[in-house]
Amino acid sequence: MINVSILLGVQMVEWSKTWVSNVAGVIAIVIAMPMWVTSLPQFRRMKFELFFYTHHLYLLYIFFYVLHVGDAYFCMILPGIFLFLIDRYLRFLQSQQRTALLSARILPCGLLELNFSKTPGLYYNPTSILFVNVPRISKLQWHPFTVSSNCNMETDELSVVIKCQGSWSDKLYKELGSSLDRLEVSTEGPYGPTSSHFLRHECLVLVSGGSGITPFISIIREIIFQIQKPNFKVPRVIMICAFKNSADLAMLDLLLPILGTPQQISQIQLQIEAYITREEEQPMTETHKPLQTIWFKPSPLDSPISATLGPNNWLWLGAIISSSFLMFLLLLGIVTRYYIYPIDHNTEQIYHFSYRALWDIFLVCVCIFIVSSVVFMWCKKQNAREANRIQKREISTPVTSQRVSPWFSGAELESLPHQSLVQATKVHFGSRPDFKETLLDLKESDVGVLACGPRKMRHDVAKICASGLAQNLHFESISFTL
Numbered sequence: 001m002i003n004v005s006i007l008l009g010v011q012m013v014e015w016s017k018t019w020v021s022n023v024a025g026v027i028a029i030v031i032a033m034p035m036w037v038t039s040l041p042q043f044r045r046m047k048f049e050l051f052f053y054t055h056h057l058y059l060l061y062i063f064f065y066v067l068h069v070g071d072a073y074f075c076m077i078l079p080g081i082f083l084f085l086i087d088r089y090l091r092f093l094q095s096q097q098r099t100a101l102l103s104a105r106i107l108p109c110g111l112l113e114l115n116f117s118k119t120p121g122l123y124y125n126p127t128s129i130l131f132v133n134v135p136r137i138s139k140l141q142w143h144p145f146t147v148s149s150n151c152n153m154e155t156d157e158l159s160v161v162i163k164c165q166g167s168w169s170d171k172l173y174k175e176l177g178s179s180l181d182r183l184e185v186s187t188e189g190p191y192g193p194t195s196s197h198f199l200r201h202e203c204l205v206l207v208s209g210g211s212g213i214t215p216f217i218s219i220i221r222e223i224i225f226q227i228q229k230p231n232f233k234v235p236r237v238i239m240i241c242a243f244k245n246s247a248d249l250a251m252l253d254l255l256l257p258i259l260g261t262p263q264q265i266s267q268i269q270l271q272i273e274a275y276i277t278r279e280e281e282q283p284m285t286e287t288h289k290p291l292q293t294i295w296f297k298p299s300p301l302d303s304p305i306s307a308t309l310g311p312n313n314w315l316w317l318g319a320i321i322s323s324s325f326l327m328f329l330l331l332l333g334i335v336t337r338y339y340i341y342p343i344d345h346n347t348e349q350i351y352h353f354s355y356r357a358l359w360d361i362f363l364v365c366v367c368i369f370i371v372s373s374v375v376f377m378w379c380k381k382q383n384a385r386e387a388n389r390i391q392k393r394e395i396s397t398p399v400t401s402q403r404v405s406p407w408f409s410g411a412e413l414e415s416l417p418h419q420s421l422v423q424a425t426k427v428h429f430g431s432r433p434d435f436k437e438t439l440l441d442l443k444e445s446d447v448g449v450l451a452c453g454p455r456k457m458r459h460d461v462a463k464i465c466a467s468g469l470a471q472n473l474h475f476e477s478i479s480f481t482l
Helices: 002-012 022-037 041-046 048-076 078-095 167-176 210-226 246-255 263-267 313-344 353-388 416-423 435-440 455-466
Strands: 101-106 111-117 129-133 143-147 157-163 186-191 203-209 236-243 270-276 291-295 399-403 425-429 447-452 473-477
Touching: 022 048, 041 048, 048 078, 048 353, 078 129, 078 186, 078 313, 078 353, 101 167, 111 167, 111 246, 129 157, 143 210, 157 167, 157 210, 203 210, 203 435, 203 455, 210 236, 210 246, 210 447, 236 246, 236 435, 246 270, 246 425, 313 353, 416 425, 435 455, 447 455, 455 473
Parallel strands: 203 236, 203 447, 236 270, 270 425, 447 473
Antiparallel strands: 101 111, 101 291, 111 157, 129 143, 129 186, 143 157, 291 399
16 A cells, blocks of 8 residues: 555656656646635635636646646647637737826716727727726736727727725725826726627617616617617617615716717617615705716826727737747747757657647747737837827816716706706616516517626526516626626
Protein backbone atom coordinates (compact mmCIF):
# COMPACT_ATOMS: atom_id res chain seq x y z
CA MET A 1 0.00 0.00 0.00
CA ILE A 2 2.82 2.36 0.87
CA ASN A 3 4.63 1.48 -2.34
CA VAL A 4 1.49 2.26 -4.39
CA SER A 5 1.15 5.67 -2.71
CA ILE A 6 4.79 6.45 -3.35
CA LEU A 7 4.42 5.37 -6.99
CA LEU A 8 1.36 7.59 -7.47
CA GLY A 9 3.15 10.51 -5.84
CA VAL A 10 6.15 10.07 -8.13
CA GLN A 11 3.90 9.93 -11.20
CA MET A 12 2.00 13.07 -10.13
CA VAL A 13 5.18 15.16 -10.08
CA GLU A 14 6.59 13.63 -13.27
CA TRP A 15 7.32 15.95 -16.19
CA SER A 16 7.93 13.57 -19.07
CA LYS A 17 9.97 14.64 -22.07
CA THR A 18 8.20 12.27 -24.45
CA TRP A 19 4.60 12.30 -23.18
CA VAL A 20 2.08 14.40 -21.22
CA SER A 21 3.23 16.26 -18.13
CA ASN A 22 1.41 14.99 -15.05
CA VAL A 23 2.65 17.76 -12.77
CA ALA A 24 1.32 20.42 -15.20
CA GLY A 25 -2.10 18.74 -15.01
CA VAL A 26 -1.97 18.75 -11.21
CA ILE A 27 -1.12 22.46 -11.20
CA ALA A 28 -4.01 23.16 -13.60
CA ILE A 29 -6.45 21.32 -11.28
CA VAL A 30 -5.17 23.22 -8.24
CA ILE A 31 -5.72 26.52 -10.08
CA ALA A 32 -9.17 25.46 -11.31
CA MET A 33 -10.48 24.53 -7.86
CA PRO A 34 -10.66 28.08 -6.39
CA MET A 35 -12.13 29.31 -9.67
CA TRP A 36 -14.89 26.70 -9.40
CA VAL A 37 -15.57 27.32 -5.69
CA THR A 38 -15.86 31.10 -6.11
CA SER A 39 -18.27 30.54 -9.04
CA LEU A 40 -20.92 29.22 -6.65
CA PRO A 41 -23.85 31.63 -6.11
CA GLN A 42 -22.87 32.29 -2.49
CA PHE A 43 -19.49 33.67 -3.56
CA ARG A 44 -20.60 35.39 -6.77
CA ARG A 45 -23.27 37.46 -5.08
CA MET A 46 -21.88 38.00 -1.60
CA LYS A 47 -18.15 38.13 -2.41
CA PHE A 48 -18.06 39.56 -5.93
CA GLU A 49 -14.53 40.96 -5.63
CA LEU A 50 -13.20 37.56 -4.54
CA PHE A 51 -14.98 35.94 -7.48
CA PHE A 52 -13.71 38.63 -9.86
CA TYR A 53 -10.04 38.54 -8.88
CA THR A 54 -9.89 34.74 -8.57
CA HIS A 55 -11.04 34.29 -12.16
CA HIS A 56 -7.99 36.14 -13.43
CA LEU A 57 -6.25 32.83 -12.80
CA TYR A 58 -7.76 31.52 -16.03
CA LEU A 59 -4.58 32.56 -17.90
CA LEU A 60 -2.42 30.31 -15.70
CA TYR A 61 -5.00 27.52 -15.95
CA ILE A 62 -4.96 27.58 -19.77
CA PHE A 63 -1.15 27.73 -19.79
CA PHE A 64 -0.64 24.65 -17.61
CA TYR A 65 -3.56 22.82 -19.24
CA VAL A 66 -1.92 23.17 -22.66
CA LEU A 67 1.40 21.97 -21.23
CA HIS A 68 -0.41 18.95 -19.79
CA VAL A 69 -2.32 17.83 -22.90
CA GLY A 70 0.29 18.81 -25.50
CA ASP A 71 0.03 20.50 -28.90
CA ALA A 72 -2.18 17.81 -30.49
CA TYR A 73 -5.06 18.33 -28.06
CA PHE A 74 -4.38 22.06 -28.01
CA CYS A 75 -5.27 22.15 -31.71
CA MET A 76 -8.71 20.74 -30.85
CA ILE A 77 -9.56 23.80 -28.71
CA LEU A 78 -7.47 26.24 -30.76
CA PRO A 79 -10.42 27.98 -32.52
CA GLY A 80 -12.05 28.93 -29.22
CA ILE A 81 -8.77 29.99 -27.62
CA PHE A 82 -7.81 31.96 -30.73
CA LEU A 83 -11.07 33.92 -30.90
CA PHE A 84 -11.05 34.55 -27.14
CA LEU A 85 -7.51 35.95 -27.18
CA ILE A 86 -8.33 38.27 -30.09
CA ASP A 87 -11.42 39.60 -28.32
CA ARG A 88 -9.60 40.00 -25.01
CA TYR A 89 -6.64 41.81 -26.55
CA LEU A 90 -8.86 44.20 -28.51
CA ARG A 91 -10.80 44.94 -25.32
CA PHE A 92 -7.50 45.61 -23.56
CA LEU A 93 -6.44 48.08 -26.26
CA GLN A 94 -9.78 49.88 -26.06
CA SER A 95 -9.66 50.07 -22.26
CA GLN A 96 -6.34 51.94 -22.29
CA GLN A 97 -8.10 55.08 -23.55
CA ARG A 98 -9.76 57.49 -21.14
CA THR A 99 -13.38 58.13 -21.99
CA ALA A 100 -14.94 61.60 -22.01
CA LEU A 101 -17.61 61.75 -19.28
CA LEU A 102 -19.98 64.61 -20.08
CA SER A 103 -22.56 64.52 -17.30
CA ALA A 104 -24.26 62.43 -14.65
CA ARG A 105 -27.83 62.26 -13.38
CA ILE A 106 -28.21 61.33 -9.71
CA LEU A 107 -31.66 60.05 -8.78
CA PRO A 108 -33.02 60.13 -5.21
CA CYS A 109 -33.59 56.35 -5.30
CA GLY A 110 -29.86 55.56 -5.50
CA LEU A 111 -29.67 55.30 -9.28
CA LEU A 112 -27.06 56.92 -11.51
CA GLU A 113 -26.97 57.70 -15.21
CA LEU A 114 -23.55 58.43 -16.71
CA ASN A 115 -23.48 60.21 -20.06
CA PHE A 116 -20.36 59.73 -22.20
CA SER A 117 -19.29 61.31 -25.45
CA LYS A 118 -19.27 58.96 -28.45
CA THR A 119 -18.43 59.14 -32.14
CA PRO A 120 -21.43 59.30 -34.52
CA GLY A 121 -20.17 56.19 -36.31
CA LEU A 122 -20.62 53.94 -33.25
CA TYR A 123 -23.70 51.75 -33.69
CA TYR A 124 -25.26 49.45 -31.09
CA ASN A 125 -28.64 47.88 -30.46
CA PRO A 126 -30.97 48.36 -27.46
CA THR A 127 -30.30 46.28 -24.29
CA SER A 128 -26.54 46.49 -24.93
CA ILE A 129 -24.07 46.69 -22.04
CA LEU A 130 -20.91 48.72 -21.44
CA PHE A 131 -18.02 47.75 -19.15
CA VAL A 132 -16.95 50.66 -16.94
CA ASN A 133 -13.78 51.18 -14.90
CA VAL A 134 -13.22 54.12 -12.54
CA PRO A 135 -9.53 54.19 -11.47
CA ARG A 136 -10.35 56.57 -8.62
CA ILE A 137 -12.34 53.71 -7.02
CA SER A 138 -10.51 50.63 -8.30
CA LYS A 139 -7.97 50.27 -11.10
CA LEU A 140 -8.75 46.59 -11.63
CA GLN A 141 -12.52 46.29 -11.30
CA TRP A 142 -14.63 46.39 -14.47
CA HIS A 143 -18.41 46.29 -14.13
CA PRO A 144 -21.02 45.80 -16.91
CA PHE A 145 -23.95 48.22 -16.98
CA THR A 146 -27.02 48.59 -19.16
CA VAL A 147 -26.86 51.12 -21.98
CA SER A 148 -29.91 53.36 -21.76
CA SER A 149 -29.24 55.62 -24.74
CA ASN A 150 -30.15 55.12 -28.38
CA CYS A 151 -27.40 55.46 -30.98
CA ASN A 152 -29.85 56.83 -33.58
CA MET A 153 -31.48 59.43 -31.38
CA GLU A 154 -28.35 60.43 -29.45
CA THR A 155 -25.63 60.43 -32.09
CA ASP A 156 -22.96 62.06 -29.90
CA GLU A 157 -23.74 60.54 -26.49
CA LEU A 158 -23.89 57.13 -24.83
CA SER A 159 -25.53 56.63 -21.43
CA VAL A 160 -25.43 53.81 -18.89
CA VAL A 161 -27.56 53.27 -15.79
CA ILE A 162 -26.03 52.12 -12.50
CA LYS A 163 -27.95 50.90 -9.46
CA CYS A 164 -26.18 51.35 -6.12
CA GLN A 165 -26.18 47.77 -4.82
CA GLY A 166 -22.57 47.16 -3.78
CA SER A 167 -19.44 48.78 -2.40
CA TRP A 168 -18.13 49.86 -5.82
CA SER A 169 -21.36 51.56 -6.92
CA ASP A 170 -21.84 53.11 -3.47
CA LYS A 171 -18.39 54.68 -3.67
CA LEU A 172 -19.17 56.00 -7.15
CA TYR A 173 -22.43 57.52 -5.87
CA LYS A 174 -20.54 59.31 -3.08
CA GLU A 175 -17.83 60.51 -5.46
CA LEU A 176 -20.37 62.08 -7.80
CA GLY A 177 -22.08 63.76 -4.86
CA SER A 178 -18.84 65.37 -3.66
CA SER A 179 -18.78 68.24 -6.20
CA LEU A 180 -16.18 66.77 -8.57
CA ASP A 181 -15.20 68.87 -11.57
CA ARG A 182 -14.26 65.78 -13.61
CA LEU A 183 -13.94 62.01 -13.22
CA GLU A 184 -11.53 59.71 -15.07
CA VAL A 185 -13.33 56.72 -16.60
CA SER A 186 -12.35 53.93 -18.98
CA THR A 187 -14.81 51.79 -20.92
CA GLU A 188 -15.03 48.61 -22.99
CA GLY A 189 -17.79 48.00 -25.49
CA PRO A 190 -20.67 48.39 -25.95
CA TYR A 191 -21.71 44.76 -26.49
CA GLY A 192 -25.21 43.59 -27.24
CA PRO A 193 -27.64 41.74 -29.52
CA THR A 194 -27.24 41.86 -33.29
CA SER A 195 -30.82 42.96 -34.05
CA SER A 196 -33.81 44.81 -32.62
CA HIS A 197 -36.15 41.83 -32.87
CA PHE A 198 -38.70 43.31 -30.45
CA LEU A 199 -39.94 45.76 -33.12
CA ARG A 200 -41.63 42.95 -35.07
CA HIS A 201 -44.42 42.46 -32.51
CA GLU A 202 -47.83 44.14 -32.71
CA CYS A 203 -47.80 44.71 -28.97
CA LEU A 204 -44.90 44.86 -26.57
CA VAL A 205 -45.27 44.17 -22.84
CA LEU A 206 -42.29 45.22 -20.73
CA VAL A 207 -42.38 43.75 -17.22
CA SER A 208 -39.81 45.06 -14.75
CA GLY A 209 -39.07 44.95 -11.07
CA GLY A 210 -36.99 47.72 -9.48
CA SER A 211 -33.85 48.50 -11.48
CA GLY A 212 -34.95 45.87 -14.02
CA ILE A 213 -36.49 48.77 -15.92
CA THR A 214 -33.05 49.86 -17.17
CA PRO A 215 -32.80 47.62 -20.30
CA PHE A 216 -36.26 48.81 -21.35
CA ILE A 217 -35.15 52.45 -21.40
CA SER A 218 -33.18 51.86 -24.60
CA ILE A 219 -36.14 50.01 -26.13
CA ILE A 220 -38.49 52.94 -25.48
CA ARG A 221 -35.96 55.37 -26.96
CA GLU A 222 -35.55 53.14 -30.03
CA ILE A 223 -39.33 53.20 -30.58
CA ILE A 224 -39.31 57.01 -30.14
CA PHE A 225 -36.73 57.21 -32.93
CA GLN A 226 -38.40 54.67 -35.22
CA ILE A 227 -41.73 56.49 -35.01
CA GLN A 228 -40.20 59.39 -36.93
CA LYS A 229 -39.77 57.16 -40.00
CA PRO A 230 -42.56 57.18 -42.58
CA ASN A 231 -44.81 54.10 -42.77
CA PHE A 232 -43.38 52.65 -39.57
CA LYS A 233 -45.91 50.49 -37.76
CA VAL A 234 -45.58 51.42 -34.10
CA PRO A 235 -46.21 48.55 -31.67
CA ARG A 236 -48.43 49.27 -28.71
CA VAL A 237 -46.26 49.34 -25.59
CA ILE A 238 -47.42 48.36 -22.12
CA MET A 239 -44.84 48.82 -19.37
CA ILE A 240 -45.56 47.18 -16.01
CA CYS A 241 -43.17 48.42 -13.31
CA ALA A 242 -43.03 47.23 -9.71
CA PHE A 243 -41.21 49.49 -7.24
CA LYS A 244 -40.73 49.24 -3.50
CA ASN A 245 -41.05 52.96 -2.70
CA SER A 246 -42.41 56.05 -4.43
CA ALA A 247 -38.88 57.47 -4.68
CA ASP A 248 -38.18 54.75 -7.26
CA LEU A 249 -40.65 56.43 -9.61
CA ALA A 250 -37.78 58.73 -10.52
CA MET A 251 -36.44 55.83 -12.65
CA LEU A 252 -39.18 56.64 -15.14
CA ASP A 253 -37.49 59.99 -15.69
CA LEU A 254 -34.69 58.15 -17.49
CA LEU A 255 -37.07 57.10 -20.26
CA LEU A 256 -36.35 60.50 -21.80
CA PRO A 257 -32.77 61.46 -22.76
CA ILE A 258 -31.08 64.29 -20.93
CA LEU A 259 -31.20 66.45 -24.07
CA GLY A 260 -33.11 66.58 -27.31
CA THR A 261 -36.29 64.57 -26.69
CA PRO A 262 -38.41 64.63 -29.87
CA GLN A 263 -42.01 65.80 -29.67
CA GLN A 264 -43.17 62.61 -31.46
CA ILE A 265 -43.21 60.76 -28.16
CA SER A 266 -46.88 61.70 -27.84
CA GLN A 267 -47.59 59.50 -30.90
CA ILE A 268 -46.46 56.32 -29.15
CA GLN A 269 -49.22 54.07 -27.85
CA LEU A 270 -47.56 53.93 -24.47
CA GLN A 271 -49.22 52.73 -21.27
CA ILE A 272 -47.22 52.65 -18.03
CA GLU A 273 -48.60 50.83 -14.99
CA ALA A 274 -46.40 51.59 -11.98
CA TYR A 275 -46.99 49.68 -8.72
CA ILE A 276 -45.62 50.90 -5.38
CA THR A 277 -45.68 47.83 -3.14
CA ARG A 278 -44.59 49.25 0.23
CA GLU A 279 -46.55 52.51 0.41
CA GLU A 280 -50.31 52.95 0.65
CA GLU A 281 -50.38 56.54 -0.62
CA GLN A 282 -48.07 59.01 -2.28
CA PRO A 283 -45.97 61.13 0.12
CA MET A 284 -45.76 64.88 -0.21
CA THR A 285 -43.31 66.28 -2.77
CA GLU A 286 -41.22 67.92 -0.07
CA THR A 287 -40.21 64.52 1.32
CA HIS A 288 -38.36 63.57 -1.90
CA LYS A 289 -34.84 64.55 -2.72
CA PRO A 290 -34.39 66.45 -5.98
CA LEU A 291 -32.95 64.87 -9.10
CA GLN A 292 -29.43 66.25 -9.69
CA THR A 293 -27.69 66.72 -13.03
CA ILE A 294 -23.93 67.31 -12.96
CA TRP A 295 -21.96 68.57 -15.97
CA PHE A 296 -18.22 67.88 -15.99
CA LYS A 297 -15.25 69.77 -17.40
CA PRO A 298 -13.97 68.43 -20.73
CA SER A 299 -10.36 67.25 -20.88
CA PRO A 300 -8.12 67.14 -23.98
CA LEU A 301 -6.80 63.75 -22.81
CA ASP A 302 -10.26 62.16 -22.95
CA SER A 303 -11.68 60.66 -26.12
CA PRO A 304 -15.23 59.73 -27.11
CA ILE A 305 -16.35 56.11 -27.12
CA SER A 306 -15.85 54.64 -30.56
CA ALA A 307 -16.01 51.26 -32.22
CA THR A 308 -12.76 49.40 -31.50
CA LEU A 309 -12.22 48.68 -35.18
CA GLY A 310 -14.15 51.61 -36.62
CA PRO A 311 -17.47 51.66 -38.51
CA ASN A 312 -16.52 48.57 -40.56
CA ASN A 313 -16.03 46.56 -37.38
CA TRP A 314 -16.98 43.12 -38.74
CA LEU A 315 -14.86 43.54 -41.85
CA TRP A 316 -11.75 44.43 -39.86
CA LEU A 317 -12.43 41.71 -37.31
CA GLY A 318 -12.64 39.13 -40.08
CA ALA A 319 -9.37 40.44 -41.49
CA ILE A 320 -7.68 40.10 -38.08
CA ILE A 321 -8.92 36.54 -37.54
CA SER A 322 -7.99 35.28 -41.00
CA SER A 323 -4.64 37.05 -41.38
CA SER A 324 -3.42 36.27 -37.85
CA PHE A 325 -4.38 32.60 -38.23
CA LEU A 326 -2.63 32.35 -41.59
CA MET A 327 0.44 34.00 -40.05
CA PHE A 328 0.30 31.48 -37.20
CA LEU A 329 0.17 28.52 -39.62
CA LEU A 330 3.04 29.96 -41.67
CA LEU A 331 5.30 30.59 -38.67
CA LEU A 332 4.40 27.24 -37.13
CA GLY A 333 5.34 25.51 -40.37
CA ILE A 334 8.67 27.34 -40.54
CA VAL A 335 9.54 26.57 -36.90
CA THR A 336 8.50 22.93 -37.26
CA ARG A 337 10.39 22.34 -40.53
CA TYR A 338 13.62 24.16 -39.79
CA TYR A 339 13.93 23.83 -35.99
CA ILE A 340 11.78 21.08 -34.44
CA TYR A 341 12.00 18.54 -37.29
CA PRO A 342 15.83 18.32 -37.41
CA ILE A 343 16.01 17.78 -33.64
CA ASP A 344 13.07 15.36 -33.50
CA HIS A 345 14.54 13.12 -36.20
CA ASN A 346 17.96 13.00 -34.65
CA THR A 347 18.57 9.49 -33.30
CA GLU A 348 20.37 10.82 -30.26
CA GLN A 349 17.63 13.05 -28.85
CA ILE A 350 13.88 13.78 -29.08
CA TYR A 351 12.36 17.26 -29.00
CA HIS A 352 10.66 17.89 -25.63
CA PHE A 353 6.91 17.13 -25.69
CA SER A 354 5.95 20.27 -23.70
CA TYR A 355 8.16 22.57 -25.79
CA ARG A 356 5.91 21.95 -28.78
CA ALA A 357 2.95 23.32 -26.81
CA LEU A 358 5.02 26.31 -25.69
CA TRP A 359 5.78 27.11 -29.32
CA ASP A 360 2.05 26.98 -30.15
CA ILE A 361 1.17 29.33 -27.30
CA PHE A 362 3.99 31.72 -28.15
CA LEU A 363 3.21 31.90 -31.88
CA VAL A 364 -0.54 32.35 -31.29
CA CYS A 365 0.10 35.28 -28.93
CA VAL A 366 2.70 36.89 -31.25
CA CYS A 367 0.47 36.69 -34.33
CA ILE A 368 -2.56 38.09 -32.52
CA PHE A 369 -0.46 40.86 -30.96
CA ILE A 370 1.08 41.99 -34.26
CA VAL A 371 -2.02 41.89 -36.47
CA SER A 372 -4.46 43.25 -33.89
CA SER A 373 -2.13 46.10 -32.90
CA VAL A 374 -1.59 47.19 -36.50
CA VAL A 375 -5.32 47.15 -37.35
CA PHE A 376 -6.26 48.84 -34.06
CA MET A 377 -3.78 51.69 -34.55
CA TRP A 378 -5.01 52.22 -38.11
CA CYS A 379 -8.64 52.34 -36.98
CA LYS A 380 -7.70 54.58 -34.06
CA LYS A 381 -6.42 57.20 -36.49
CA GLN A 382 -9.69 57.01 -38.41
CA ASN A 383 -11.69 57.33 -35.18
CA ALA A 384 -9.57 60.32 -34.13
CA ARG A 385 -10.48 62.16 -37.31
CA GLU A 386 -14.15 61.52 -36.67
CA ALA A 387 -13.82 62.55 -33.01
CA ASN A 388 -12.28 65.88 -33.99
CA ARG A 389 -15.51 66.77 -35.77
CA ILE A 390 -17.53 66.37 -32.57
CA GLN A 391 -18.37 69.73 -31.05
CA LYS A 392 -17.40 69.56 -27.38
CA ARG A 393 -19.30 71.48 -24.75
CA GLU A 394 -17.34 74.44 -23.40
CA ILE A 395 -17.87 74.44 -19.64
CA SER A 396 -15.38 76.46 -17.63
CA THR A 397 -16.63 75.30 -14.24
CA PRO A 398 -18.70 72.31 -13.12
CA VAL A 399 -22.44 72.90 -13.31
CA THR A 400 -25.02 71.20 -11.09
CA SER A 401 -28.78 71.56 -11.52
CA GLN A 402 -31.59 70.21 -9.37
CA ARG A 403 -35.28 69.57 -9.96
CA VAL A 404 -38.08 67.44 -8.60
CA SER A 405 -39.06 64.43 -10.69
CA PRO A 406 -42.30 65.06 -12.64
CA TRP A 407 -43.84 61.82 -11.28
CA PHE A 408 -44.13 63.31 -7.80
CA SER A 409 -47.28 65.26 -7.02
CA GLY A 410 -46.85 69.00 -7.12
CA ALA A 411 -43.78 68.90 -9.37
CA GLU A 412 -43.72 71.16 -12.41
CA LEU A 413 -43.69 69.54 -15.85
CA GLU A 414 -40.76 70.86 -17.86
CA SER A 415 -41.82 70.11 -21.43
CA LEU A 416 -44.37 68.46 -23.67
CA PRO A 417 -42.49 65.12 -23.73
CA HIS A 418 -42.59 65.02 -19.91
CA GLN A 419 -46.31 65.85 -19.97
CA SER A 420 -47.01 63.04 -22.45
CA LEU A 421 -45.05 60.57 -20.36
CA VAL A 422 -46.76 61.53 -17.10
CA GLN A 423 -50.18 61.34 -18.72
CA ALA A 424 -49.41 57.80 -19.92
CA THR A 425 -48.45 56.70 -16.39
CA LYS A 426 -50.85 55.32 -13.82
CA VAL A 427 -49.47 54.77 -10.32
CA HIS A 428 -50.94 52.10 -8.02
CA PHE A 429 -50.06 52.30 -4.32
CA GLY A 430 -50.11 49.35 -1.93
CA SER A 431 -50.68 46.68 -4.58
CA ARG A 432 -48.86 44.29 -6.88
CA PRO A 433 -49.43 43.76 -10.61
CA ASP A 434 -51.77 41.00 -11.74
CA PHE A 435 -49.74 39.62 -14.63
CA LYS A 436 -52.23 36.91 -15.55
CA GLU A 437 -55.15 39.28 -15.97
CA THR A 438 -53.09 41.80 -17.96
CA LEU A 439 -51.48 39.31 -20.35
CA LEU A 440 -54.54 37.19 -21.05
CA ASP A 441 -56.65 40.27 -21.87
CA LEU A 442 -54.40 41.31 -24.77
CA LYS A 443 -56.16 40.93 -28.10
CA GLU A 444 -53.25 41.41 -30.51
CA SER A 445 -52.20 38.31 -32.48
CA ASP A 446 -48.47 38.79 -31.78
CA VAL A 447 -47.48 39.99 -28.32
CA GLY A 448 -43.85 40.16 -27.21
CA VAL A 449 -43.40 39.83 -23.43
CA LEU A 450 -40.03 40.93 -22.04
CA ALA A 451 -39.32 40.54 -18.32
CA CYS A 452 -36.38 41.82 -16.31
CA GLY A 453 -36.13 41.85 -12.54
CA PRO A 454 -36.28 39.40 -9.64
CA ARG A 455 -36.12 35.72 -10.57
CA LYS A 456 -39.51 34.88 -9.07
CA MET A 457 -41.19 37.64 -11.06
CA ARG A 458 -39.61 36.45 -14.31
CA HIS A 459 -40.61 32.85 -13.59
CA ASP A 460 -44.23 33.86 -12.84
CA VAL A 461 -44.50 35.73 -16.14
CA ALA A 462 -42.85 32.84 -18.00
CA LYS A 463 -45.35 30.32 -16.55
CA ILE A 464 -48.28 32.42 -17.73
CA CYS A 465 -46.87 32.69 -21.25
CA ALA A 466 -46.12 28.95 -21.38
CA SER A 467 -49.41 27.82 -19.83
CA GLY A 468 -51.18 27.55 -23.19
CA LEU A 469 -54.05 29.81 -22.07
CA ALA A 470 -53.04 32.30 -24.78
CA GLN A 471 -51.32 31.50 -28.08
CA ASN A 472 -50.27 35.07 -28.87
CA LEU A 473 -47.67 35.50 -26.10
CA HIS A 474 -43.95 35.24 -26.88
CA PHE A 475 -41.79 35.42 -23.77
CA GLU A 476 -38.17 36.55 -23.40
CA SER A 477 -36.25 36.94 -20.16
CA ILE A 478 -33.52 39.54 -19.64
CA SER A 479 -31.33 38.86 -16.65
CA PHE A 480 -28.11 40.42 -15.43
CA THR A 481 -27.92 38.45 -12.21
CA LEU A 482 -24.42 37.21 -11.39
